[in-house]
Amino acid sequence: MTYKITGYQPERLFHFFEDISAIPRGSSNEKAVSDYLVAFAKERGLWYHQDALHNVIIKKPASAGAEDKPAVMLQGHLDMVCEKLTGVDHDFEKDGIDLIVKDGVLTANGTTLGGDNGAAVALMLAVLDDDTLAHPALECVFTTQEETGLTGAAGLDKSLISARTMINLDSEEEGIATVSCAGGMRFTMTRPITRHAASGKLLTIDVSGLLGGHSGTDINKERQNGIILLARLINRVLHETGAQLASFAGGSKDNAIPREVCAVLVCSDADIEKAQSIAEAMAADFAAELVPFEPDFKCTISIEDGAAEVLSEADAKAFISAICLAPNGVRRRNLKQDGFVVTSLNLGVARMDDTTASLVFAPRSSVASLQNYTTDCLYLLAETFGFDCDIAGAYPGWSFAEESPIRDTFIASYRELFDADLKIEAIHAGLECGLFSDALPGLDAIAVGPTIRGCHTPDEYLPLDSFERFYSLLTDVLSRLAKH
Template identity: 65%
Template structure:
């Protein structure tokens, strides 16, 4: 293929990233990239295991003199969040990413970049391919469906892993190592409904331009949730006008803060439709005044089209749906005041959808304290019961506890200090990482999560400064050398 990234070393690292970016790998669609990894290993004569969940483990013997040292696990996930700008013609199930390099920064054209966690995949491929670096035996673990509940890591047979040191590369801030993380799960609430025929003037509200972001790492930034904002408008329209709800949908991933939302109501009486337009436009102005100082791209558009025939949501179902969204917990729920206001637990109302036969709300709660997670689950369950929704819990994963003594953390600190002349910082992360699952299953596992700098993950603005990627490989290579010389 013709590579776009040039001028960075090692050249192959960036070529590997481009190669995997050409393979569709949204969550649940990882078979292609999984098969690529298997072929990669077989071409180099490396031990490889692929399971039914498309997880892949590739093992490489230690370099000369380090063959008998304890193995180290390198780990990352092969799936990516598939988000795109409205109107962009891109099919994530079959199209590769269109990469753009500008001023030393890598992005994708109107879509997520997949650097979360494609950087880890490329880094592991580089370690497996490079015969010149010094390293202990390495066990590269490539997992699937991380973005939808860490499903691949849950399904993986961890008895195949002999390593008791783990380097996860799904952290997104250069110079900061993650040393613990929150647990989480997915909660889907649904309510059946039978739609009814309606006609008249369709009033449509479209919100867009919000910043969105990762529901773990960005939740503390207090970014606005498009679903909650829309509920604020639709609740007032249903309270003050005689219309019927036709549509209400926003967000595509439970772990991404929704940036866009669309809703519509139909009015048999043109005067009521005009009244609805006026109320919606006034509310749009109020929201813009509140939001644009912080999220300057926010736009709320109101349109009306007469002579429409549609199927509307029955009034009782619509009231339950909109009120539940309006009252739903969302955002930061509690902080640890003693730890620089670190977010302890939060929830993201990531997806709302009024389908033809059911109304759906999807939440992503997170917490580093199990009791607070249980309390949040109970609150969402009570909300669902109150408004006639059934609740399904899935994808639950444990948090990762902090270790007072961590040899791998000390090696990274020493290496970072000597390479870059400054101290490696450490932090607890509110987002979920697969480290918790591995530490829970492998007794005595010493883990750390690190990575190059990434910006705006889980959004179409996701980007990777290429010099940071270059520096991180230098750090990883030096850490492996140190482990090989112990």
């Protein structure tokens, strides 16, 4: 294999990242990359365990002189969010990521990069592959389906893990260590719909160019939810004309703020001019509203003759009204902690087929009672508009520990290596640390990683010098743990 990333050390770190990037590894499609890890372990004579969910654990004995030190778990997830720009020809089920290296930055060609959490996978493989490093016994845990509800971590047999020190590698800001996170779930609302044939003018409205982002870490950045934006427009058109809703599709993941949304309305010849005028006026209003936050926002409106199966008036009204009234975004902040987000939710997916309409939300909170309040509101919304509800993928939060030896070790190492203080923070995103902390009493955990920007979007990028520096930090921490 000819590698694109050159000039950074250790070479094996970057080569491993390229190797796994060539393997499709969207959530629930991790078997191939899981088998790659098993082959890696076999080639090096390392103990491994692979389960039915394709989670993999690889263990490596301590280096010479560190045999009496407590084992350390390194952990990250194999799967990635699969998002691409409109018009990009890429099949995430079959195609590897087309990497681009430019000016010291790694990106992908029109798709998500998979640095979240491919960086962790490459880091663990590089550590396992290097017999010159000083380290305690290592238990490297590679989990699956993290991006769709921490499913792999929830189903992993944690009795196979002896370590009570955990270094999670799913944090995305160099110089910042995460020590607490929110719990979350996937909340799905579904409603039966009926359709009938209609013909006339097809009014197609496309929203695009929004920034999107991670529904946890980016929810506080005033990024527009495309689903709610388009529903506002359609609600006005439906109320002021006789237009009928034929389709509405937006978002692809509950944990990604939706960037692109499209809807089709069927209008009579008498209504089309007014419907178009309303749509264009509201699109202009949206552009003015969003200038500070969404500079690339676009709303494209087109008209053609045609026919479609449209929703009944009652079904269309219920679907659009539920979106317009849905709670979304930041719901509670902690003003004593610089406005840190405590509770939020994201309407990530809105879809319909011939017989069913659905909305998928990602509620998050580090306070259980506030999470309960959010779900109560969603149940009320569903009841009001005739939706059924389902909760899946619920996972616990991870609370702050007043004393943490692993945190202290990272602080000392970072200060010595970089002559700067490591920032300690809580995050609003979900991490697998909560599941492991629940299952492993006394677990001392921290979440760290190199800088990765634009996660869960095709704008995702990884500064290669940050990746290089973080590896030196990680190996220095392991060396310290081997001595103390």
